[in-house]
Amino acid sequence: MAEWLVAWMAVFVRAGALLTVFPVFAGRNFPRTMRLGLAGMMGVLIGPWVVLPAGVLTHLSTLVLMLLAEMAAGLVMGFICRMVFFAIEIAGGIMTHEMALSMAASFNPLSEHRAEAPTMILYYLGAVLFFALDMHHWMLAAFQQSYQVLPAGLMKPGEPLLRHVLGQTSRIFLLALQMAAPVLAIAFLITLLFTILGRALPQMNVLTDSFPIRIMAGLAGFGLTLSIMAQHVLNYLRRLPEDLLRVAQLLGMGG
Secondary structure, eight states, rough: OOHHHHHHHHHHHHHHHHHHHSHHHHTTTSSSSHHHHHHHHHHHGGGGGOOOOOOTTOHHHHHHHHHHHHHHHHHHHHHHHHHHHHHHHHHHHHHHTTOOOOOEEEEETTTEEEEEHHHHHHHHHHHHHEEEEEEEHHHHHHHHHHHHOOOOOOOOOOOOOOOOHHHHHHHHHHHHHOOOOHHHHHHHHHHHHHHHHHHHHSSHHHHHHHHHHHHHHHHHHHHHHHHHHHHHHHHHHHHHHHHHHHHHHHHHTTT
């Protein structure tokens, strides 16, 4: 009984830490009690197959260290899974700036901070695609498999993990640029057009007169290329289970 309870605690802490970071489950619109209940249910389902480190049942210090390691592992795994939404925020920020909509911001309950309309649309698009692809099922399976490559309490982060995180960071910037590229191209053409008009008509207020056209053209380009942006997000989301397992493996490799 004690062994099962400790195994449940290990899974509960790792799952709870992951769900706390992952934006689909971490927002204010997702009740905290439901998040705790989901982590507890994962502990019930996965706990019986978790192998505990030696001495965890007899030494309190070993138990505490194991739970701290599980919390850290869950946070790192959740951070890696969250990166696609970091890319969405960056892409939305770039497009908002180019469309001159930086002042039109409202509260985004998923990210828990103020965000502009394009960012919120992409954020909700990412959340819808996450569930439409059944990624919550695939992520649950990957989480269960993570105990095969990273047993409870055996986290040993090292240089390979740092290199992987840096590589993932470069990927999110590339994804953000790919998503924002159409709007950036439209904004560049409008800037070029009004630069030419400004030289031809010196009395023209280029900055003020370009705002309406920049906004309308930017929104039109955003709407027309939304399916392309969704495809970029889809390609990243499909790799999340693999990325989660890879991070779990690196967490157990050490330096």
